[in-house]
Amino acid sequence: MADGALGILAGGGSLPRRIAERAVAEGRRVFVIAFEEQTDPATVDGLDHAWMKLGATSNTLKRLHDVGCTEIVMAGPMRRPSLSSLGLDRRSAIALARAGTRVFGDDGLLSVIVREMEKDGFRVIGVEDILGGYLVPAGLIAGEAVDAAADADIARGIAVLRAMGAEDVGQAVAVQEGLVLAVEAVEGTDAMIERAGALRRDGPGPILVKGTKPGQEARADRPTVGPDTIRAAIAAGFRGMALEAEATLIVDRAEAEAAARDAGMFIVARSFGPQA
Structure with missing residues (x-):
């Protein structure tokens, strides 16, 4: 200490x-x-x-x-x-x-x-x-295994996140069947989720992809989700959430996981690959 x-x-x-x-x-x-x-x-x-x-x-x-x-x-x-x-x-x-x-x-x-x-x-x-246990390790956190369509949306989201992150804009993006519904700007993740929900198409719901920006000062703005974020995603019709492993924090993890499981929404943590 x-x-x-x-x-x-x-x-x-x-x-x-x-x-x-x-x-x-x-x-x-x-x-x-x-x-x-x-x-x-x-x-x-x-x-x-x-x-x-x-x-x-x-x-x-x-x-x-x-x-x-x-x-x-x-x-x-x-x-x-x-x-x-x-x-x-x-x-x-x-x-x-x-x-x-x-x-x-x-x-x-x-x-x-x-x-x-x-x-x-x-x-x-x-x-x-201080809260080392809040960083999410790689793996399935809640819900069922991710299918091929979700994998494709996650990959699309990571690519978009890296591109906009290079310009120091946002930490999250919402993708549905390859279509980018919303990117996070000054409104924050929860408000972006609500906006994306209003733009949701028929079919499998959107996926939230959240992680760090290239070269980000992680001590100042570590990507974070919690029960409120999960509940916002559920209310907006999201089918899942992909978080950058070992880079994103989950607050009140047990409550967040339970909310996702009860709603049938998956949460997965993955490496987003090397940053540009």
């Missing part, structure tokens, strides 16, 4: 809370930075924390130093506001100006944040360093 407290930069969802609970159970002190209009207030209930604006880099890093944090983990999805509404402090503005057009991609902006934290002497770790 590292010396010093663990700082958690908390986005949405339950993942930041899971990390805090695991760290505390292992005897580690934690401090949570919660972001206005991003973090669920329940995430910080009973935990040492501070609320910050997303663009307040200097104040955020100073607070983490002041409370003795030496390691930082970023967890939970962040809704991407416009740059004009971020409320950037001077340090944030300078860092983004140096990064140039890279900040317009999700990973580009998060990579800038990671570099700023490392410049300040923090060690930035990944979610899997």
Whole structure:
């Protein structure tokens, strides 16, 4: 265990809370930075924390130093506001100006944040360093064996995911019988699933393919699914889900698997092959 407290930069969802609970159970002190209009207030209930604006880099890093944090983990999805509404402090503005057009991609902006934290002497770790068991191994996770038609849709989805990921856009795509129904953009995976469901054709349902982008800064935005994602896919008529093995996290895995099995939906984890 590292010396010093663990700082958690908390986005949405339950993942930041899971990390805090695991760290505390292992005897580690934690401090949570919660972001206005991003973090669920329940995430910080009973935990040492501070609320910050997303663009307040200097104040955020100073607070983490002041409370003795030496390691930082970023967890939970962040809704991407416009740059004009971020409320950037001077340090944030300078860092983004140096990064140039890279900040317009999700990973580009998060990579800038990671570099700023490392410049300040923090060690930035990944979610899997705390919750290693959440990474999905290769294999069938729920449902029946994948048929040839599903295999073809998964291969198509991986190819599309790699192509758009090279431009730092999204981590998920919905494919039905070779037709790309939707790709993930700023709306996030669950909203993309709902959009794809409205475009679903007759016949075998769509398949969600979710994984990392080429060259992605995995410490900042590890692909994640959970029961809510599974339920959204079921409601939208999806027949299955293919996740990148050893790269994607499943939160509340037992609940997610049970929901998929009960609905007859498969979940499979596979290697997506070398990244370009």
